[in-house]
Amino acid sequence: MASKEFEELRGAIAAAAARSQSSGDRFDVEAQRAAAASSPWPIPDDCGVEPVDAGGVPSYWVRAAGSDPRRRILYLHGGGWVAGGFASHGSHGARVSAATGCTVLFPEFRLAPEHPFPAALDDALAAYRFLREHGPDGRERALASFVGGDSGGGGLALALLLAWRDRGETLPEAAFALSAVTDLTCSGESMQTRAAADPLINPKIVPEAAALYLGAADPRSPLVSPVFGDGRGLPPLLLQVGDAEVMLSDSTRVAERWRRAGVDVTLEVWPEMFHGFALWAPLLPEGREALEHVGRFIRRR
Numbered sequence: 151m152a153s154k155e156f157e158e159l160r161g162a163i164a165a166a167a168a169r170s171q172s173s174g175d176r177f178d179v180e181a182q183r184a185a186a187a188s189s190p191w192p193i194p195d196d197c198g199v200e201p202v203d204a205g206g207v208p209s210y211w212v213r214a215a216g217s218d219p220r221r222r223i224l225y226l227h228g229g230g231w232v233a234g235g236f237a238s239h240g241s242h243g244a245r246v247s248a249a250t251g252c253t254v255l256f257p258e259f260r261l262a263p264e265h266p267f268p269a270a271l272d273d274a275l276a277a278y279r280f281l282r283e284h285g286p287d288g289r290e291r292a293l294a295s296f297v298g299g300d301s302g303g304g305g306l307a308l309a310l311l312l313a314w315r316d317r318g319e320t321l322p323e324a325a326f327a328l329s330a331v332t333d334l335t336c337s338g339e340s341m342q343t344r345a346a347a348d349p350l351i352n353p354k355i356v357p358e359a360a361a362l363y364l365g366a367a368d369p370r371s372p373l374v375s376p377v378f379g380d381g382r383g384l385p386p387l388l389l390q391v392g393d394a395e396v397m398l399s400d401s402t403r404v405a406e407r408w409r410r411a412g413v414d415v416t417l418e419v420w421p422e423m424f425h426g427f428a429l430w431a432p433l434l435p436e437g438r439e440a441l442e443h444v445g446r447f448i449r450r451r
Contacts (some may be wrong), residue, residue, distance in 0.1 A: 228301025
């Protein structure tokens, strides 16, 4: 049974969506960016934040108290590929650092539609290479490295794994994706079966958002839609997704396909949860528990 806090939040989000024009059938880039201009939750005072040029990508080192600078996570934020950044997701990066005991590198990758694919992936790859070679002190190589992200950033994290492997590079120790968007053809069955259940995502606007990110790219390319990728040789992967998400199938199909390819996939489907529930950890017991699971998964590696 979902918590009282979750029921209250779901009701508030549904009511706000019903009142908002953005709940219509048109994807409004400026409205998305305005909504992502800030976060309701500050970064804790004991969490260090340091701007850094990560291979040409404006980024931030995020270090929760007690985190290890030699163990590093590249964290890729959500926002529909057109919005979001450190202002909206930096506090979540701090929670990831605290849960895992790792130092987080948070890149401000380029956004669509001004910078369609492959700009975000190119930036993610450059930042990940920087993370492996340079720590917060600017010199020390990573002892262990990981990749994670949420929503569109979760799909970007999986695309990074495919691209990094295909370059013949040493792969991260593990990866995690929270409510990942992995199919830009928007063909998963949950796009219909969960349409009325997810108060955060209107499935009618997802194809328009995807088109802004795709540009001229083929939506079936694994580097934009990792659900179509071959997972052979990839590291252990944790996928968390809510059972009420319109993107539920984006995670369940990756889990099924990549397991067949030999990947050690842990799939967690959280009952009743909507898209991106883990990002609401300051309010939701379920979100806090989900991050604890991420922490245990990473610490084991």
